[in-house]
Amino acid sequence: MKNLIALQDCDIRMRDLQIKKEDGPKKLQRLKEQLAAVEDQLEEEANRLETYTHDRRQAEQEIEEIENRLKKAEIKLSNIKSNKEYEAALKEIDDLKREKLVWEDKAIDILEKVEALEAKYATNREKGEETKQQFELDHNEILKRLKALNRELNKIKKKRMQFSQAVDPDLLKRYDSLRARKGGIGISAVIKGVCQTCHLGIPPQEFNELLRGDKLMACPNCTRIIYWGDDERYQNNVSE
Numbered sequence: 001m002k003n004l005i006a007l008q009d010c011d012i013r014m015r016d017l018q019i020k021k022e023d024g025p026k027k028l029q030r031l032k033e034q035l036a037a038v039e040d041q042l043e044e045e046a047n048r049l050e051t052y053t054h055d056r057r058q059a060e061q062e063i064e065e066i067e068n069r070l071k072k073a074e075i076k077l078s079n080i081k082s083n084k085e086y087e088a089a090l091k092e093i094d095d096l097k098r099e100k101l102v103w104e105d106k107a108i109d110i111l112e113k114v115e116a117l118e119a120k121y122a123t124n125r126e127k128g129e130e131t132k133q134q135f136e137l138d139h140n141e142i143l144k145r146l147k148a149l150n151r152e153l154n155k156i157k158k159k160r161m162q163f164s165q166a167v168d169p170d171l172l173k174r175y176d177s178l179r180a181r182k183g184g185i186g187i188s189a190v191i192k193g194v195c196q197t198c199h200l201g202i203p204p205q206e207f208n209e210l211l212r213g214d215k216l217m218a219c220p221n222c223t224r225i226i227y228w229g230d231d232e233r234y235q236n237n238v239s240e
């Protein structure tokens with residue numbers, strides 16, 4: 001019975017370790033998603049910056065071209081003889097100047113957008129670096145923890161092997177089958193007449209039988225193998 005209790009203790013600890021082992025990868029997955037989101041945003045901003053740069057270059061070229069046309073129009077103006085031609089040339093210069101203003105406004109607008117976006121991009125890049133560093137740190141930490149958990153798990157597995165070899169094969173079979181069907185718990189302590197797993201009372205007569213400890217008994221409610229939890233022989237954490 002003592003070996004079986006130790007076995008149950010090992011099984012509970014193994015289950016807890018298994019659950020803890022799953023925490024790390026979950027956390028890593030969350031961090032990975034955060035990192036991907038930051039990187040997506042950075043890429044989108046970089047693309048937008050490129051578009052702005054292209055637009056700005058285009059505006060500058062337009063302005064340059066208009067200036068060339070303006071120069072030509074002014075040369076033409078100085079060589080004109082008739083009033084009608086003179087007025088047409090003046091109008092052309094006027095139109096070109098207006099067109100130039102429009103493009104200059106556009107260029108300023110783009111420049112302002114670029115400046116704002118560049119500032120945002122720099123902040124986000126910093127944030128991206130921080131997230132990346134945090135990811136590396138957490139990644140290493142989680143791997144270290146996983147290794148430690150695996151070491152502990154292997155230690156308990158070895159102990160479990162020893163305890164299971166010391167338990168009567170039929171009893172072991174019954175325990176393993178109960179454990180598989182009943183949420184990982186195949187054996188339960190009964191303290192003050194109450195099953196500590198299903199929390200229901202054992203009839204007094206059966207409890208007295210249990211105290212005598214001369215036969216294998218099961219909880220009438222949850223059917224798990226039961227033992228008297230106040231028995232001094234089972235007091236310590238036996239699997240330690």
Ligand SMILES: [Zn+2]
Pocket residue numbers: 188195196197198199200219220221222223224
């Ligand atoms: Zn029970």
